[in-house]
Amino acid sequence: MSTDLRRPSRTYTIRQLCVEFGCTPRALRFYEDKGLLAPGRDGMNRVYSARERARLQLILRGKRVGLSLSEIREILDLYDVGDGGLQQAARSLRKFRERIVALEQQKVDIDNAIEELRAGCEALEKRLKETRPDLLPQAADYDQMLRRRLGDVEHADAK
Numbered sequence: 001m002s003t004d005l006r007r008p009s010r011t012y013t014i015r016q017l018c019v020e021f022g023c024t025p026r027a028l029r030f031y032e033d034k035g036l037l038a039p040g041r042d043g044m045n046r047v048y049s050a051r052e053r054a055r056l057q058l059i060l061r062g063k064r065v066g067l068s069l070s071e072i073r074e075i076l077d078l079y080d081v082g083d084g085g086l087q088q089a090a091r092s093l094r095k096f097r098e099r100i101v102a103l104e105q106q107k108v109d110i111d112n113a114i115e116e117l118r119a120g121c122e123a124l125e126k127r128l129k130e131t132r133p134d135l136l137p138q139a140a141d142y143d144q145m146l147r148r149r150l151g152d153v154e155h156a157d158a159k
Contacts, residue, residue: 010049011050012052021057023056036055037059038052059072059076066099066102066103074091
């Protein structure tokens with residue numbers, strides 16, 4: 001009599017994955033509808049394998065860094081090529097470098113927009129100070145309210 005001592009492969013419920021990755025069941029069903037995940041079934045319940053868990057982890061990482069679902073699919077589809085993940089790694093590297101370039105450009109654009117807005121604020125404050133100084137406290141109050149609402153981003157960055 002031979003007994004199989006191998007562990008059964010680990011499976012996960014939709015709830016377990018949602019808790020682990022901080023996502024919603026709706027998101028997992030969405031990725032399933034898009035063909036990015038393919039859980040098994042145990043009756044009416046979805047059962048996710050370790051492979052599907054890893055795919056979900058890659059999907060969420062890709063979304064966090066701004067990859068589109070089609071780019072994520074491109075990377076995921078290379079998993080089964082049978083080359084030990086080398087083509088997948090090469091494609092990922094290319095996509096990651098493209099995102100870095102795009103994000104660096106966005107950062108420059110944001111920095112430029114902030115500087116333009118600051119210059120505009122200074123010009124407007126100067127004009128109001130010269131013509132209608134009675135309106136300045138209102139602008140300052142508005143500025144303080146916005147800073148409180150936004151959590152004073154500059155102050156938080158300095159910490």
